[in-house]
Amino acid sequence: MSHSRNLRTLTVHAGQHPDPQYGCLAAPIYQTSTFAYGSFERGAQIFAGETPGYVYSRMANPTVVMLERKIAALEQAEAAIAFSSGTGAISSLLLACLNPGDEILFVGPLYGGTEAQLRDLLPRFGIRAVEVASADALPAAITSHSRMIYVETPMNPTLGIVDLAQIATIAREHRLLSVADNTFATPILTQPLALGIDLSLHSATKYIGGHGDATGGIIAGACRHLDPIRHVGMKQIGACM
Secondary structure (H helix, E strand, C coil), rough: CCCCCHHHHHHHCCCCCCCCCCCCCCCCCCCCECCCCCCHHHHHHHHHHCCCCCCCCCCHHHHHHHHHHHHHHHHCEEEEEEEEEEEHHHHHHHHHHHHCCEEEEECCCCCHHHHHHHHHHHHHHCCCCEEEEEEEHHHCCCCCCEEEEECCCCCCCCHHHHHHHHHHHHHCCCCCCEEEEEECCCCCCCHHHCCCCEEEEEECCCCCCCCCCCCCEEEEHHHHHHHHHHHHHHHCCCEEC
């Protein structure tokens, strides 16, 4: 999908095409847990990743994939993963990318559910969360155990603003993974990856959902970062949309 198209056009058309069977303009909802493979051989190839196809809706589903491709186009990202909730996206990210002994640095305050994971959940796995007051304070807080910088902008609920380009520069200089929660801005106002951030994260329950009738989460970025998150979040945790 070309990113040169207007954002309004991408919002409508990116990631989806008329239904090939009936020509439906609206994307159909595939209400299935499993998929037929046609033959044992093709099923084995799909399971092995040698042939594209769907295995089980916990890992991937055609309707969800259309959403993922749409958000990836809006975020100017290589790919995206959709989760059952913003919290599901955050926990999958943290557990996939951090190991015992690692540190995550964050510029607070953050959404309360995020801080609860950082302060209460991660220590149970031997992972330390370190709050810093501002982006300027980050370099002094980085240690040999630091692995990730996590920020929100605008922050929830204070609406504080963080300079994402500055965060990205600091992360690159210290070889850390940079993550920005883009929930409040949405890709319409901010595209963190274009500013150098590695991963852009959303609680799609809020502005992306928009009507208060659905929960969801999204992470967008490069496949090299997303592949382990998909494996942990979908296959092992089961935080599927």
